[in-house]
Amino acid sequence: MVEFYPSKKGGEPISRRYTITELTQMFDVTPRTLRHYEEVGLLQPERRGGQRLYNDRDRVRVQLILRGRRLGFSLAEIAEMLELYDTDPTEVAQLRDVLRRGDHRLREIEQQMEELQALREELLEMRDRLQQALNEKLKGSDPS
Amino acid sequence: MVEFYPSKKGGEPISRRYTITELTQMFDVTPRTLRHYEEVGLLQPERRGGQRLYNDRDRVRVQLILRGRRLGFSLAEIAEMLELYDTDPTEVAQLRDVLRRGDHRLREIEQQMEELQALREELLEMRDRLQQALNEKLKGSDPS
DNA sequence: CCCAACGTTGACGTTTACGTAAGTTTACAG
DNA sequence: CTGTAAACTTACGTAAACGTCAACGTTGGG
Numbered sequence: 001m002v003e004f005y006p007s008k009k010g011g012e013p014i015s016r017r018y019t020i021t022e023l024t025q026m027f028d029v030t031p032r033t034l035r036h037y038e039e040v041g042l043l044q045p046e047r048r049g050g051q052r053l054y055n056d057r058d059r060v061r062v063q064l065i066l067r068g069r070r071l072g073f074s075l076a077e078i079a080e081m082l083e084l085y086d087t088d089p090t091e092v093a094q095l096r097d098v099l100r101r102g103d104h105r106l107r108e109i110e111q112q113m114e115e116l117q118a119l120r121e122e123l124l125e126m127r128d129r130l131q132q133a134l135n136e137k138l139k140g141s142d143p144s
Numbered sequence: 145m146v147e148f149y150p151s152k153k154g155g156e157p158i159s160r161r162y163t164i165t166e167l168t169q170m171f172d173v174t175p176r177t178l179r180h181y182e183e184v185g186l187l188q189p190e191r192r193g194g195q196r197l198y199n200d201r202d203r204v205r206v207q208l209i210l211r212g213r214r215l216g217f218s219l220a221e222i223a224e225m226l227e228l229y230d231t232d233p234t235e236v237a238q239l240r241d242v243l244r245r246g247d248h249r250l251r252e253i254e255q256q257m258e259e260l261q262a263l264r265e266e267l268l269e270m271r272d273r274l275q276q277a278l279n280e281k282l283k284g285s286d287p288s
Numbered sequence: 289c290c291c292a293a294c295g296t297t298g299a300c301g302t303t304t305a306c307g308t309a310a311g312t313t314t315a316c317a318g
Numbered sequence: 319c320t321g322t323a324a325a326c327t328t329a330c331g332t333a334a335a336c337g338t339c340a341a342c343g344t345t346g347g348g
Binding site: 092 | 211212214215216225229233239240242249253254256257259260263264267268270271274275277278282
Binding site: 030032069076 | 315
């Protein structure tokens with residue numbers, strides 16, 4: 001397994017458990033959201049009785065999911081990316097496949113970064129123009 | 145008006161007109177999409193008879209809208225940003241307001257860039273690990 | 289003038305990502 | 319044991335962003 005999720009190798013057993021409301025408070029989401037993520041297969045918490053019990057791995061996954069959402073990815077895309085982390089490819093062919101898909105995703109992300117960069121620069125230019133205009137308007141009329 | 149949209153100052157009148165299908169082919173979207181953008185107020189093409197006629201400004205706006213969508217923004221957010229470009233603030237107060245909203249959006253975008261950067265680096269690390277694993281598996285067994 | 293291609297307006301359908309309400313269970317504090 | 323808070327399931331509702339007909343208007347070439 002990747003060192004992506006908290007583990008106990010070389011440390012204390014960080015293995016906590018979280019109730020659903022604890023997680024909702026951590027991430028400011030509703031229980032429905034977490035149950036939804038489970039419905040679509042993004043989470044599989046244990047159960048004590050009927051109750052869900054999330055561990056640290058689940059918590060990190062929630063964090064990754066929410067970041068993905070903020071970045072505009074669909075839950076399906078996020079599932080794909082989490083699979084990239086998770087699948088422990090046993091065959092060479094499968095390994096190659098995961099690598100290929102990962103590289104593809106990487107290119108998309110770098111494309112997205114470029115577009116975001118462009119948007120940022122346009123907004124910066126606009127800000128400069130507006131600032132200029134503001135200074136003009138204030139020139140002499142209000143030297144406070 | 146900002147130099148954001150094509151204008152004729154200092155050049156030939158670049159003012160072309162586009163039919164709806166021309167635009168759909170340019171951007172690989174359906175007519176329904178462009179009409180939808182019009183429904184929600186993002187576009188206001190002229191009409192010849194009943195027919196829509198888009199100009200260069202419209203074309204650029206479509207481009208900006210689609211980029212916004214790829215970056216995960218909602219049409220409402222995109223509308224806000226286009227307003228930032230468009231509004232030619234006459235009053236100082238309004239100017240200040242546009243500046244404030246633009247700066248807010250800028251901070252959000254920079255936040256988004258950081259998260260995207262983090263995601264990228266995680267994917268890169270994963271790729272390295274997988275590449276490493278692949279090399280191990282191929283060591284000796286297939287020196288092609 | 290005619291018709292095929294293009295365009296238009298409703299208006300209902302679909303997908304995604306949850307919201308919300310109702311009714312039922314489970315888990316402890318007292 | 320018993321109430322009360324927390325959690326659960328089921329199921330219908332919703333907002334956004336279009337998709338998808340159906341039925342009708344427009345227009346330019348022959």
